[in-house]
Amino acid sequence: MEKEPFSHRIRRIASNNLPLTVIIVAAVLLELTMGVMYYAAQRIINDTMQKLVETEMDAIYLGICNKFAKVEVTVDNLAWTVTDDMKHPDSLKRATYQLVEHNPELLGSCAACIPNYYPEKGYWYEAYSVRHADGSIQSFEIGSARHDYTKMEFFKVPLESGVGHWCYPYNDDAGAKTRVITYGMPVRDSKGKIAAVLGADIPDSWLVNLLEESKSYRTTQRFVVTENGELVCGEESHLFKQLKKLIKSDADKQGYDMIEDQNGEKLYVFFHTIGGMTDWVLVSTVNDSEVFGKLWSIRMKLLTMIAIGLLLIGFVVYRSSRDLERLRKVNAEKERIGGELRVASQIQHEMLPKSHYQQDDIEIYGSLVPAREVGGDLYDYYVRDEKLLFCIGDVSGKGAASAMLMGVMHSLFRAISAHENNPARIMQSINEESCRGNDSNQFVTLFIGVLDLPTGHLYYCDAGHDAPIILENGQLRHEACKAHLPVGVFADVKYEVQKTKLVPGSTLFLYTDGLTEARSEQREFFGLSRVEAVLQTCGTLSPEGILTKVTDTVRDFMKNAEQSDDLTMLAIRYTPRVFESTLSETLVITNRVEEVAKYTDFMKSVMERLQLDTSFARQLRLAVEEALVNVIDYAYPSEIEGNIELHIMSDGHTLKTVIKDYGVAFDPTTQQMADTSLSAEERQIGGLGILLVRELMDTVNYERYDGMNILTLTKKLK
Numbered sequence: 001m002e003k004e005p006f007s008h009r010i011r012r013i014a015s016n017n018l019p020l021t022v023i024i025v026a027a028v029l030l031e032l033t034m035g036v037m038y039y040a041a042q043r044i045i046n047d048t049m050q051k052l053v054e055t056e057m058d059a060i061y062l063g064i065c066n067k068f069a070k071v072e073v074t075v076d077n078l079a080w081t082v083t084d085d086m087k088h089p090d091s092l093k094r095a096t097y098q099l100v101e102h103n104p105e106l107l108g109s110c111a112a113c114i115p116n117y118y119p120e121k122g123y124w125y126e127a128y129s130v131r132h133a134d135g136s137i138q139s140f141e142i143g144s145a146r147h148d149y150t151k152m153e154f155f156k157v158p159l160e161s162g163v164g165h166w167c168y169p170y171n172d173d174a175g176a177k178t179r180v181i182t183y184g185m186p187v188r189d190s191k192g193k194i195a196a197v198l199g200a201d202i203p204d205s206w207l208v209n210l211l212e213e214s215k216s217y218r219t220t221q222r223f224v225v226t227e228n229g230e231l232v233c234g235e236e237s238h239l240f241k242q243l244k245k246l247i248k249s250d251a252d253k254q255g256y257d258m259i260e261d262q263n264g265e266k267l268y269v270f271f272h273t274i275g276g277m278t279d280w281v282l283v284s285t286v287n288d289s290e291v292f293g294k295l296w297s298i299r300m301k302l303l304t305m306i307a308i309g310l311l312l313i314g315f316v317v318y319r320s321s322r323d324l325e326r327l328r329k330v331n332a333e334k335e336r337i338g339g340e341l342r343v344a345s346q347i348q349h350e351m352l353p354k355s356h357y358q359q360d361d362i363e364i365y366g367s368l369v370p371a372r373e374v375g376g377d378l379y380d381y382y383v384r385d386e387k388l389l390f391c392i393g394d395v396s397g398k399g400a401a402s403a404m405l406m407g408v409m410h411s412l413f414r415a416i417s418a419h420e421n422n423p424a425r426i427m428q429s430i431n432e433e434s435c436r437g438n439d440s441n442q443f444v445t446l447f448i449g450v451l452d453l454p455t456g457h458l459y460y461c462d463a464g465h466d467a468p469i470i471l472e473n474g475q476l477r478h479e480a481c482k483a484h485l486p487v488g489v490f491a492d493v494k495y496e497v498q499k500t501k502l503v504p505g506s507t508l509f510l511y512t513d514g515l516t517e518a519r520s521e522q523r524e525f526f527g528l529s530r531v532e533a534v535l536q537t538c539g540t541l542s543p544e545g546i547l548t549k550v551t552d553t554v555r556d557f558m559k560n561a562e563q564s565d566d567l568t569m570l571a572i573r574y575t576p577r578v579f580e581s582t583l584s585e586t587l588v589i590t591n592r593v594e595e596v597a598k599y600t601d602f603m604k605s606v607m608e609r610l611q612l613d614t615s616f617a618r619q620l621r622l623a624v625e626e627a628l629v630n631v632i633d634y635a636y637p638s639e640i641e642g643n644i645e646l647h648i649m650s651d652g653h654t655l656k657t658v659i660k661d662y663g664v665a666f667d668p669t670t671q672q673m674a675d676t677s678l679s680a681e682e683r684q685i686g687g688l689g690i691l692l693v694r695e696l697m698d699t700v701n702y703e704r705y706d707g708m709n710i711l712t713l714t715k716k717l718k
Contacts, residue, residue, distance in 0.1 A: 030306050038299050042292060045305025048644050049268070049291050050256065052216045057272045057284055062220070063284075064274055065200070067105070071183050072164055072277060073198045075101055079185045082111070082198060086189045089118045092196065094543045096467045097139045099200060106178045107131055108201040110142075111187070112149045114159070117195055120652040124148065128175040147174040160188055160195065166233055166278045169204040179204035183277070207233045219287035227279045234283075234298060234550055238262050243269065243283055248706055258288075265289060351410055353381055356544060360577045362388055365543035366570040367551065374400025375566035377512050378410050385669040386453045386701035386712065389417045392489075392570050393446040393465065394512040405442055408433070409487075413448070419670045421702070423448040423461040424497035427487065431463070434489035443488040447481075447510060452703050456502045456574055461495050463487050466513060469535060470545075472506040502574040507543060509535060510572075514565035521561045522634050526554055543571035581649040582611060588645050591663075593634045599628055599646065606648050610655070612717065620715060623696035624657050626689045627668075627711060635709065650717070657713040665709065667702045668693070700710040 078099055085091040090113035101110040106132040119124050124143030132135050142149075149155050151168040164185040172180045180201040192193035196253055211222040211233060223234030229244035240262055246259060246269060256270040266288035274280040357364040366379045376395030381388060391413050395402040395612040409430065416429045426448050436446065447468065449460040460468075460479075464486035470477040485493050502508065511531070518526040534553045538546045547569050554567070587602045603624065607617040628646065636642040645660040668690050693713065694700055703713040 023074055031303075034299065034302060039294070041295055042424060045291060045295060049217075049286065053220075053256075053268070053270050053284055053286060054272075056214055056216065056220075057270060057282055059214065060210055061272055061274060061282060063164045063598035064207070065276060068166065068183070068276055068278075071103075071106070071200050071202065072185075075183055075185045075198055076164065079187045079198050082187050082196075083189065086187070086195055086507075089113075089127065093127040093129070093139050093141075094127075095198070096127050097137060099198075100129045100131050100137050100292075103200075104319055105202060106200050107178070107180060107203050109151075110175060110182075110199040110201070111196050112143065112155050112199065113196040114194065115150060124150070130176055139252050142174040144174075149181065154184040154199050157198050158184040158186045159194060164277050166190075166276075166280075168226075168230070169207070172201065176201050176203075176598070181207065204233070204648060214394065215289050217286050219285075219290045221285045223283040223475065224274070225281050225283060227281060237400075239267075240512075243285070247271075247281065247283070258466040271481040351407060352379065357381070359383070361575055362451075363543055363573040363575060364388075364571070365391075365547055367547050367568070369551075369563070369567040371514070371563045371566050372398055375404050375568075377514065377568035377580070378406045379510075379568055379570045380410055380413055380445055380446055381570070382414075383453070384418070385421075386714075388451040388453060388572070389449075390423075390451070390514065390570070390572065391446060392568065392686040393444050394514075394566070394568070396442050398565070401440070401442070405444065408445070409444055417448075421450055421459075421667055421670055422497055423450050424495040426459045426491075427484075429462055431487045431493055431495070432491050434488040438488050441488075445486045445512075449508075450713055451502065451508075451572070451574070452701070453574075453576065454701060455703060455705070455710075456504070456576065457499060457703060458502055458508070458703060459497050459499045461497055461554045463495065466516070469509045469532070470502070470506055471509060471538065472503055474539065476535055504574060504576050507546065508574070509546065511571040512562075512566060512568040514567040515550070515554065515569065517565055518567065519561055519564060521559055526557055530557070540588065543573050546571045552608055562644060565717045580651050582652050584647070584649040586647045588643055591636050591642050591644060591661075593629075593632060595626070595632070595644075599625065602646070603648075610650060610717070619696050620655065623693050623715075624659075624713060627657075627659055627693050627713060629662070630668070631659055631661050631709070631711070632690055634666060635661045653717060654715055655715050659709075659711045659713075661709050662707055663709060665704050667704070668711070669700055669702045 038395065049711045076097060078236050082092065082095050085095075092113070096109040096111050098137070100106050108128060110126055110128045112120075115123050120369055121141075121143075124145070124147075126141060126143035126147075126149050127139065128142045129139040136550075150540070153170070154165070157165040157167065161167070164183060167182050167184065169179055172178065172182075181204055182199045182201050184199045186194045187196045187198050207224065211224070221235070221239065223240060223243065224232040225234075225244070225247055226232060227247070231240060231244075234240065242259055242261065246257060256268055259267050259269055261267055268288065268291070270283075270284045270286075272282040302664045340382055352368060353366070355366055362383070364381055365509045366381070368375065368377055368379065370377070376398055377397075378391040381390035385693075393406075393409055395405045395409070409645075412430045412433055413426070417426050420426050420429070427446065430446070444463070445465040446463045447460065447465040448463075449458060449468075451458050460481075461484070462481035463484045467481040468479050471478060480498075482496055482498060484495050510590065515531060516526055520526075530553070531550070534550050538549060538708040541549065550569060551567075574658050583606070585602070585606055587599065589598055600621075603621045607621070612620070623648075631644055642661060642663055645658075647658040647660070649656050649658075697713045697715050698716045699712075703710045703712075703715075
């Protein structure tokens with residue numbers, strides 16, 4: 001059987017595998033196209049690189065030449081002037097002073113005479129003037145055996161050659177006190193003989209800075225060297241040692257060459273002679289990897305992408321059938337997750353207090369609209385011992401993690417505030433608990449307030465939250481808040497309590513940043529000024545009416561824009577009931593046990609006037625007496641006498657007893673009550689008196705105000 005020709009076999013395989021053939025042909029054409037584009041781009045980049053580097057070197061060359069030329073002309077002209085006035089040493093000192101004075105670019109100037117030129121000055125005489133940092137110029141003589149200028153390059157070369165010369169940078173310890181470059185010009189006396197060298201110093205830093213300017217490439221390194229390869233300016237490195245050999249072998253000292261460094265990386269080396277009064281050469285190097293690295297990286301990425309694309313094309317048919325099944329499963333999983341999030345949202349909503357709450361002296365309305373199914377904002381409030389304890393907060397981030405932390409914050413607030421009335425101490429405890437194991441570094445901005453309902457005194461603590469706004473008599477008042485770090489950042493943060501007072505009828509408005517940072521379709525923030533404008537129009541609206549109006553205004557502002565953050569607001573209106581006393585009596589005693597007898601007579605008189613049932617009156621006297629004795633025993637330090645004021649008032653329906661003293665602060669409402677379920681031996685000492693007062697009275701309220709303890713006991717009359 002005759003063997004099938006190779007070309008026929010290729011055509012047969014191609015016709016039987018047409019999709020594969022198309023992919024292979026497409027891959028080959030793409031690779032050829034990329035190859036042509038790569039080498040064209042490489043040539044363009046190479047030409048551009050050469051022009052950029054040559055332009056940079058031309059600029060540095062011109063900078064050096066201009067600097068040198070200006071100094072050379074100035075010194076050469078002055079050298080002719082000095083020739084006519086060499087009779088006195090001081091003339092040289094004046095010449096150096098004038099040279100520095102009239103040329104701000106010069107750091108210093110010297111006039112170094114040949115040995116014994118002025119016998120009265122000794123073997124060495126060098127007049128020197130230097131410009132100090134403050135702009136002043138000082139002239140002095142520096143020639144000596146220690147500073148033998150006759151052996152220095154700036155003196156020797158001009159003396160031997162008879163023409164000007166730029167010396168290599170050197171440390172001038174006697175004159176300029178820094179590293180300088182000196183141009184020396186021989187000065188002849190009236191007989192035409194060289195009598196001195198006039199020098200001008202410019203700081204070496206000028207040349208160093210010039211070499212570092214205008215680098216188009218990060219890896220560019222520049223050097224100034226002599227024709228023999230000696231380093232004038234630049235870093236002494238392994239690369240310079242390679243360049244030194246290259247410079248010695250390159251006679252032209254122009255154009256560019258390519259070498260490899262010690263790591264095998266290619267370098268472009270450019271040369272440019274400076275000329276003039278120097279034999280210096282400007283050298284600049286650029287790494288090949290920086291010039292063409294991005295191009296090579298792009299090429300490899302494109303090749304990788306093409307290979308991946310071709311594989312995907314071959315794989316797409318196989319995957320399409322499986323993708324449909326996967327899509328069905330994904331939709332089912334999304335529905336399951338959505339159901340769980342709806343349940344989580346319901347649980348989170350049930351953790352919050354009721355949106356609306358009202359009693360005689362307070363009306364509250366709160367709202368929380370999460371940006372997602374669950375949110376990270378929270379608010380809470382409840383009344384205990386005639387005090388409204390409330391908070392509002394914003395957990396960093398969004399989603400399930402923030403919602404979980406929100407639940408923790410809510411639980412901590414409830415647990416800690418149950419036995420604590422100081423918002424700063426509540427905040428302190430919450431912060432310490434939040435920092436334990438906070439590996440995710442989440443934090444919470446939190447505002448905690450305690451409103452004393454009988455007096456309207458508001459105590460609060462702010463941990464990085466937006467300050468509340470008070471609506472008072474038709475005006476807005478921004479309450480100042482001390483800057484504290486949010487909760488959960490550092491465990492050792494010290495929080496401070498602040499206080500203010502709410503007048504009857506005023507409303508405290510609290511919110512999270514989801515209100516001020518709500519965005520319109522044009523991405524404009526709602527802002528605090530719009531919040532203030534809406535609140536100004538609320539007038540006598542109820543808390544619910546205020547929140548409804550603010551919410552509607554925000555929605556009109558956002559229109560169809562997506563809500564980006566949780567929106568939480570809380571409005572608290574203070575409406576204390578006016579207590580119209582039909583009976584008001586006051587007793588002032590000292591903190592002595594014997595004074596209790598006065599109290600007994602006082603209470604009997606009050607009870608008789610109120611015509612109370614004997615058993616009921618006995619309970620009232622017992623509760624008040626227990627509280628009063630507790631104040632007598634503990635309010636003032638031992639052996640210190642202090643007054644205690646007892647004020648009893650009634651409006652016919654309620655009996656209110658107020659005990660005031662200026663002793664040490666003590667809040668009985670936050671103390672742990674005795675556990676009567678335990679035996680006498682098992683119970684801790686104390687707590688029974690507090691339990692008795694709480695059992696007998698309807699409300700027990702404590703407040704520390706202006707250094708005074710104020711304990712208020714109320715009881716509804718039968």
